[in-house]
Amino acid sequence: MDKVKKKKKIKRETRKTIAGIKLPPIEPVEGIKTIVDVDPAFYSLVEGRPLRQNKSIHEYKRNIKNVALNRTLHGFLVDEILRIEGEIESERTIYETAFKHFEEYQNSFDKFLADDNNKTIAIMQKSDALAKELANQTENHKKANYELASIKSKLQYIDETLMILVSFQNFLNKASPLLWQDSHNIKLDIKYPEVFVAESDIFKKIDEEAAAKKLGELPEPQLYFETPEQLLEIFDLLEKQNLNYLLLTTEFSSEKNRFLRTVDVLKRMLRQELDFIKEKIKDVQDTIKWNDDREAELKEVFFRILEANIKDVVSSDTALQIFNYVEFAYEQLIAPNETKFSSLDMALAIEREYENLLIDISAYDLVMIKQIEKETYEHGYLELKQAKEAATLLKDIDKLSKRLKTSYEPTRRKTHE
Template structure:
């Protein structure tokens, strides 16, 4: 009774209605059961299939964020493997003790259910736990949570089964596609085989066509060679025919004139009768029937040809002789003309030289006769000149039997000199040059001997004068010595010019008067 009274006195506990676990709506957000009930919507609506993957991706993102936060922590705050496992066990224990947290997190409930299935783990965790009596409300709340968890697990299993069915359907589609690809590959292989077969047949047909073409080309070449052989034979026969026609024409030309006249009359008669066949036979008719006739004509022609050849040879010989004589005469006349022209030019040069010499001699004669020499001296000089001219005349021409004058003797000497010059030009040049060199050498020797003789005479005169001065009585001068006025110095080049002029005059005197 006391117990009953105690129980009756104790105030009744308020009935706590357990709150429903949060439900994830279609948009992936957590919504409480009360709010879902107040909204009047079914809190157990299943999200679409594509949102399951977004939930999984969201959980992975949360795990990545947790790992990133753990990496940024200091070393002494970073968790270890044991601390992470203890944290998971604490979460499981808290989920077992507080049904609200277990109902809010489906993943934690799955882990708790897996842990409760392990008997050793349950005994280890509940060994030191104090067991308290549970009332009816707590029991009902737990049952409700268990129902909700089982319901969520069933929904998940259905969804997994649905996804498996979809995967099987996709696999069947993939298998069908593979079979279609295999069929397409088989059809493509058959197409390739058919194509190879067609290509082989086409190659065989092309080879057969090529072989036939080569045979046709060989046949065409053979026919072309036959045609060329026939054409060459035709051309050879045509040449032979033309040659025979020329022979026939030659024989017709050898025929006598009477036969030509008879043949001409017959042709006119045939033309009047207009018979073509007889005209052709008449054209082919030949005068000569026997080869002996041709031999007779050929012998006659040969004799005529021989006589003509002999006459032509004789005329050619006479023509060659005439040409040779004409050529020799022309060469001789050309040579004589050249010689005469050369002689004329040489004579003109000699005339110019002689005229210059005559002018020079005339001037010298005028100088000699200009009061410096007396008439007696001039007469003596002229007489010596006459003697020299007469001596030269006697040596060159002969004796002076006709007693010609000096001028006539000089004219004769000049004529003789011209003749000698003309003969000198006809002589060989080598002999003339050798004779000139010999004469020049003799003249130089004579001049040298003459100079030596003059030097010896001059030396003798000097010695004679010195001897006379030595033998003569000395003259004594009385009075002041006479001193002549000094002459200006003589320039060397003037003295040299005077010496050259004097030597030139001496050479001229020796040339003209010796």
């Protein structure tokens, strides 16, 4: 226990706490620089500066950090000032060289103006003369343009007037009687060539003679109407004719309406008939579909019956035996089946033959019939017994023949030798 306590005391003595921070044990380290190495006068007394009263290590660190930051900032500012001063010096040199070049260029330009002053005066006088001549030419050009525009306007007015007159002529010709048009060979909607054609070239001379020639080549108009009163009479007649047409249209409108009503009635009737026919067609289609379904169902039932019942009835062993028995009885009692009767026909024929035999037998004495029947049964029994004996004899003969045959065959040992 004492050893443990001593160790704890040693640890407490070695570990020192400053402001709640546990510091490692102080060991001598070589090569560490302090603030005195950087600034020997840091802790020296300066007149007028009070001594630091705070002994906190945190405050000490913060002060050192602030001093370092301020000095770094001061260094950056000094560098920036030096850079700006260098740029100002370089710009000053550039400005001085540019000013020298400007003075040289100004002097050379003054010399150039002094040398070419006479030439410029002559050129200016010549330009003034050309300007006056240009003004005169412009005035002449304006007069020519005015004359050209007036001529063009006159020609266009003539052309438009001609087109209006031609349209009036066509209107009057259309209003004239057809017989007069045919007799005078009047052509409607005739297009005459234009008297004046505007061109894009403003300097091209207008050919007035060509325009006059085109006007002179136009044919003389032929008109049916000589006075305006004739035209009024024609219009009056046309008005009466139109009135007559209106009356006729009103009369025919009732007939037309009645016809349209009958058409509507016929349409409705046709629609009804078509609907009825469609319903009938639908019913027939449904019936056909039902019959088809019924056919398929009956076909399925038929084939099922055919496979299940009719096959057994027609082609089973019992049916074939019955057919053979009936055919044998028919051939024995009646005649050979050369006509290939069916089993039903042969059975009916046997039945009729049996009825005939019964009728014939009914005429004989019953005692004699019984005696004959007894003899027949006895004879049949004897024949059956003889048949059995013959069958046994046949079996014995077969056995004897087989043994006899084997006796004549060579032995197997000899065959191997």
